[in-house]
Amino acid sequence: MDESKARQSIYAMADLVTPMSIRVAATLNLVERAGNAGATAEQLAAETGTSAPALRSLLDHLVSVGVFDLGDGRYRPTNLGAQMREDAPLGIKPLLDINCAGGRADLAFVELLETVTTGAPGYVRRYGRDFWTDLDANPELRRSFDTQMNWRYQVQAPQIAERFDWSRFPDILDVGGGEGTLLEAILQAHPTVRGRVLDLSPATTAAAERFTAAGLDDRAGTIPGSFFHPLPTGADAYVLSDILHNWDDDHVREILSGCREAAAPNGTVVVIEAIRDRGTSTAMDLFMLMCFGGRERTVDELTSQAGECGLMLRGSGQVSDERTALEFAPTRHSPV
Numbered sequence: 027m028d029e030s031k032a033r034q035s036i037y038a039m040a041d042l043v044t045p046m047s048i049r050v051a052a053t054l055n056l057v058e059r060a061g062n063a064g065a066t067a068e069q070l071a072a073e074t075g076t077s078a079p080a081l082r083s084l085l086d087h088l089v090s091v092g093v094f095d096l097g098d099g100r101y102r103p104t105n106l107g108a109q110m111r112e113d114a115p116l117g118i119k120p121l122l123d124i125n126c127a128g129g130r131a132d133l134a135f136v137e138l139l140e141t142v143t144t145g146a147p148g149y150v151r152r153y154g155r156d157f158w159t160d161l162d163a164n165p166e167l168r169r170s171f172d173t174q175m176n177w178r179y180q181v182q183a184p185q186i187a188e189r190f191d192w193s194r195f196p197d198i199l200d201v202g203g204g205e206g207t208l209l210e211a212i213l214q215a216h217p218t219v220r221g222r223v224l225d226l227s228p229a230t231t232a233a234a235e236r237f238t239a240a241g242l243d244d245r246a247g248t249i250p251g252s253f254f255h256p257l258p259t260g261a262d263a264y265v266l267s268d269i270l271h272n273w274d275d276d277h278v279r280e281i282l283s284g285c286r287e288a289a290a291p292n293g294t295v296v297v298i299e300a301i302r303d304r305g306t307s308t309a310m311d312l313f314m315l316m317c318f319g320g321r322e323r324t325v326d327e328l329t330s331q332a333g334e335c336g337l338m339l340r341g342s343g344q345v346s347d348e349r350t351a352l353e354f355a356p357t358r359h360s361p362v
C-alpha cells in the first residue's frame with residue numbers, strides 16, 4: 027500500500043465523524059421518520075426538535091457515506107440505512123441509540139486512554155457510576171439492556187438448552203439470569219427440570235412475567251438479590267451465563283466462591299462464556315475492559331480461578347455457536 031492510501035486507511039479507521047453521525051441518526055430515529063417516502067431536513071428537524079441547518083449537515087454527511095439518498099430535497103434511507111430501523115432483523119439499533127444501554131456504553135470509549143492507563147472502567151469516569159448502578163437508576167436503560175440481552179441469545183439460548191444435558195440437574199439456580207431467557211429455554215427443552223433466576227430486581231420482575239407468559243409458573247421462580255450476598259443453598263446446578271466476563275479477577279473469585287459455598291458438597295457450577303482464543307473478538311474483550319473492568323478469558327484462566335475458589339473442572343464443551351460450558355464440582359476441602 028502506498029503512503030497516501032495507508033494514511034487514508036488509518037484515518038478512516040480512526041474517524042469519529044461517521045460513527046457519531048450514524049449514532050445520532052439512530053438516536054433521533056431518522057430512518058424510521060423519513061420512511062420510504064423520505065422527508066426534508068426541515069420536516070425531520072421539526073419532528074425531532076433539532077436545528078434544521080445542523081440536521082441538514084448531518085444528513086448530507088450520511089448521504090456521502092451511503093446511509094441516505096437525497097432527491098427533490100427529501101432524504102430517504104438506502105438499503106444500508108434501513109439496517110438501522112428498530113425492526114431490522116439484525117437488531118443493531120439498540121447498539122447505536124445513545125439512549126439505549128449499548129449505545130450509551132459505547133460512548134464511554136472516549137475514556138479509553140484512562141482505562142488503558144489505569145485499568146479502570148472508562149464507563150465510571152464518563153457517567154460517574156458503574157454500569158449496573160447506572161441501569162438501576164434508570165429503568166428505561168435497564169429495559170433496553172434486557173432487550174439487547176434477549177436479542178443476542180435468541181438463537182443461542184435454544185442451542186444451549188439442547189446441547190447440554192440439563193436433565194441431570196432437577197433444580198437449577200441461574201445466577202445473574204437476567205430476564206430468564208436461558209432458563210425458559212432450558213425448562214422448555216427439559217420438562218422434568220425446575221429453576222429460579224437470581225438477579226437484580228428489575229430483571230427478576232421481567233423474568234417472572236416471562237415465566238407466567240410461557241405457562242411455567244409451576245417450575246420457574248425468581249429471587250431478587252445480589253450474587254455478592256450468600257446464595258440459596260441446595261440447588262443441583264448454579265449457572266453463570268455471560269457473568270464472569272463482566273468482572274475483574276477479584277470479583278470473579280468472589281462470585282465463584284459464592285457459588286461454591288452454596289453448591290457444596292454435591293451441587294455443580296456451570297459457567298457459560300465466550301472463550302478467549304476460540305473466536306471471541308478483540309473488540310468485545312476491549313469493551314468488557316472499558317465498560318466493566320472485565321475481560322474474555324481462556325479455559326485455563328477460568329479453570330485456574332475456579333480452582334482457587336475450591337472448584338474443580340469436570341468437563342467442558344461448546345454449547346452454542348459462540349459459547350462454551352465449563353462444568354465445575356466443589357472440591358472436598360474448602361479453599362483456604
Ligand SMILES: C[S@@+](CC[C@H](N)C(=O)[O-])C[C@H]1O[C@@H](n2cnc3c(N)ncnc32)[C@H](O)[C@@H]1O
Nearest residue numbers: 158175202203204225226251252253254267268
Ligand atoms: C450480561 S448479563 C447476562 C444475563 C444472563 N445470564 C444471560 O446470559 O442472558 C449480566 C447479568 O448480571 C446481572 N447482575 C449484575 N450485577 C449483579 C449482582 N450484583 N447480582 C445479581 N445479578 C447481577 C445483571 O443484572 C445482568 O442481568
